[in-house]
Amino acid sequence: AIKDLEIPLQKKVRLILGTDEESGWADMDYYKEKEEIPVIGFAPDAEFPLIHAEKGILHLEISKKFSTPLRYIQEIRGGQRANVVPDTCTVILKDLPLKTIQEILQEMVLPEGVSAKVKEETGESIILTFKGLSAHGSLPQKGKNALIFALKFLKELDLSQEEKKLIQWLYEGSKGYYGEGFGITLADEPSGKLSLNLGIMNCSAEDISFVLDIRYPVTFGKEDVLIPMTKEAEKRGLNLLVLSHQEAHHVPKESPLVQGLLKAYSEVTGKEGYPFAIGGGTYAKVMAQGVAFGPSFPGEPEVIHSPDEYLSIENLILTTKIYAQAILNLAQKPSS
Structure with missing residues (x-):
């Protein structure tokens, strides 16, 4: 949608698809050998509003x-x-x-x-x-x-x-x-x-x-x-x-990344965003300034790692809107 609307961005945006998150992260090791790791980013592999700290x-x-x-x-x-x-x-x-x-x-x-x-x-x-x-x-x-x-x-x-x-x-x-x-x-x-x-x-x-x-x-x-x-x-x-x-991973709550993503969550959902910590590990740890951001919403059934894991179509659409706004908050060129 952002490309179709030709909204100017001042930062490169890249989608990286991982395939080994549960079994050792050999995919990320390979990626780092071939490509440069992004400076900032988020992993859509956890929960909203935002996870800024992941335990070792x-x-x-x-x-x-x-x-x-x-x-x-x-x-x-x-x-x-x-x-x-x-x-x-x-x-x-x-x-x-x-x-x-x-x-x-x-x-x-x-x-x-x-x-x-x-x-x-x-x-x-x-x-x-x-x-x-x-x-x-x-x-x-x-x-x-x-x-x-x-x-x-x-x-x-x-x-x-x-x-x-x-x-x-x-x-x-x-x-x-x-x-x-x-x-x-x-x-x-x-x-x-x-x-x-x-x-x-x-x-x-x-x-x-x-x-x-x-x-x-x-x-x-x-x-x-x-x-x-x-x-x-x-x-x-x-x-x-x-x-x-x-290793443990921690991005301060006050960082521009955390604040920009929480702002996107609040702008789209109308709900207050807040950062929290988890014991799980996500691909966010690959980036020095990386956090986990969605796609599960507070109050929804916990189906992660369960049989028939799913995401409702309604929440998928809402998540897509949040991610679009998040990209704009982090990468859009300021209007002159």
């Missing part, structure tokens, strides 16, 4: 090979992606009385939407399943982590000393949403509290590995998380590996 994202794998096989635990398995709250967990135990297991399950107080039951008994082994509620890993408080409820159950069993210590540490460390169990409760004014999600666990009688999704506030660095977490792991003979890391 650390995925940590913690693992250990046991010197002797675990006595009773044969398997704890749950989660497929670190950035998703696991909604299922399978536990396999051996040489424990079924009656005791069933009694502990019956005594457990579970919130609505969470279930735990004996799925199968095969010879010496008992298979249990735990069901929870999935959510985005940046908002663990909105989910019900099946792994946490499995650990809560396991810590009530009469296990070996090694098993008890491991399960108790895992449960206490990961049951909180803000890193309190691991001693990494960080917070700041621009972006709020650190968040922690136990996203994946694979434990057998021989070894264990689990992955934590940690989102740290924008005024901190990864070492503020890594140093205490490394100490925690080393105390228990565990190995820690950084699987991936995205």
Whole structure:
């Protein structure tokens, strides 16, 4: 529409289409090798009014090979992606009385939407399943982590000393949403509290590995998380590996970019615009002066990362009008 109306612009406007936002951003690495990254810009991959701060994202794998096989635990398995709250967990135990297991399950107080039951008994082994509620890993408080409820159950069993210590540490460390169990409760004014999600666990009688999704506030660095977490792991003979890391990103609320985009949002919708922070990561981090801007509106159903993710036609048209006004606010030549 801007081109059709021949409105003069004083800045180049470029649409960059990414294809690897969920899997490592190799597309942006390639783009930076071939093209110059824009000075300012926005990523239409989040929510309105505007996201000016995105927390740093650390995925940590913690693992250990046991010197002797675990006595009773044969398997704890749950989660497929670190950035998703696991909604299922399978536990396999051996040489424990079924009656005791069933009694502990019956005594457990579970919130609505969470279930735990004996799925199968095969010879010496008992298979249990735990069901929870999935959510985005940046908002663990909105989910019900099946792994946490499995650990809560396991810590009530009469296990070996090694098993008890491991399960108790895992449960206490990961049951909180803000890193309190691991001693990494960080917070700041621009972006709020650190968040922690136990996203994946694979434990057998021989070894264990689990992955934590940690989102740290924008005024901190990864070492503020890594140093205490490394100490925690080393105390228990565990190995820690950084699987991936995205730096925190922050554009001041008073910047011309933020103010120009919020003005466009208010001009089109008639509603007051305001900047806020998230734990998620968007392509906005590619640009030094980049923010996330739409396309979801406040009060709309949260369908991001859900089956049948959608945007209504009405909101798509409204979003297009906002983006057109935003381009004019940032790039239009002043009238002489």
